[in-house]
Amino acid sequence: MSDNDKSTDSEIWFENNKDFFPPGFRENMEMDMDTFSFYVRTYENTMEELRPQLCNLMMRQFPVLKTDTRQLALQAISELIENSGRFILFKLYSLMQDQKNGIDLRKKHPNFDDLLDLHVRPHKPQSIDISFYDFVPLLPTERKKELVDELNRIELRNIKRNERRKFYFFDLIQKCIFKYYPEIQELDADGWSVYAIYVGMEYEGYRDECIRIGKFIRRELTEENFSTRLSK
Numbered sequence: 001m002s003d004n005d006k007s008t009d010s011e012i013w014f015e016n017n018k019d020f021f022p023p024g025f026r027e028n029m030e031m032d033m034d035t036f037s038f039y040v041r042t043y044e045n046t047m048e049e050l051r052p053q054l055c056n057l058m059m060r061q062f063p064v065l066k067t068d069t070r071q072l073a074l075q076a077i078s079e080l081i082e083n084s085g086r087f088i089l090f091k092l093y094s095l096m097q098d099q100k101n102g103i104d105l106r107k108k109h110p111n112f113d114d115l116l117d118l119h120v121r122p123h124k125p126q127s128i129d130i131s132f133y134d135f136v137p138l139l140p141t142e143r144k145k146e147l148v149d150e151l152n153r154i155e156l157r158n159i160k161r162n163e164r165r166k167f168y169f170f171d172l173i174q175k176c177i178f179k180y181y182p183e184i185q186e187l188d189a190d191g192w193s194v195y196a197i198y199v200g201m202e203y204e205g206y207r208d209e210c211i212r213i214g215k216f217i218r219r220e221l222t223e224e225n226f227s228t229r230l231s232k
Contacts, residue, residue, distance in 0.1 A: 091198040119200030
């Protein structure tokens with residue numbers, strides 16, 4: 001590809017994605033050399049490597065997605081892969097700009113520790129006791145204990161499964177980011193925390209959308225009710 005072709009592609013890319021850039025870029029509507037370098041060296045290379053790997057990870061973590069060949073399902077999977085990589089890259093680019101400009105990340109994110117608890121740190125099981133079944137007073141206490149133990153086991157199993165999925169998502173994203181965006185390793189302590197928050201938030205969007213598409217497939221819904229019935 002010639003330099004002119006590369007420049008034209010980057011201009012189209014910038015125009016299509018300018019809303020994802022920090023406010024200063026949105027106001028100027030012009031791409032400087034730093035942004036051009038991000039597109040050529042980081043964005044293109046990361047997305048090229050990330051797309052097939054994220055698709056493979058998705059199929060391993062949510063095998064039901066492999067069972068449907070309808071166009072709408074395939075399109076939803078493709079869009080999820082594209083958006084997951086794109087959103088993370090733009091958030092990290094914005095984060096690097098904040099650090100370069102000396103932005104206080106704790107002021108920018110006043111609920112800093114809450115975000116870490118919500119999106120990064122392992123979730124703690126919400127254990128229940130037999131009082132959960134007080135609405136069934138005739139149920140024997142021993143049966144209540146059995147049901148409570150079963151629910152707590154399911155809760156713990158689901159948390160462990162989610163943490164495994166999150167680990168492999170983080171690991172895949174980080175390997176690609178470190179390879180093609182090495183500057184990210186210059187983040188300070190708060191920068192690393194925001195990095196983890198951003199990737200954690202994107203993991204949750206990725207997971208929830210995979211579950212949504214999986215419901216579409218399992219329930220054998222028609223394409224007409226793909227969007228309208230999945231949330232029910």
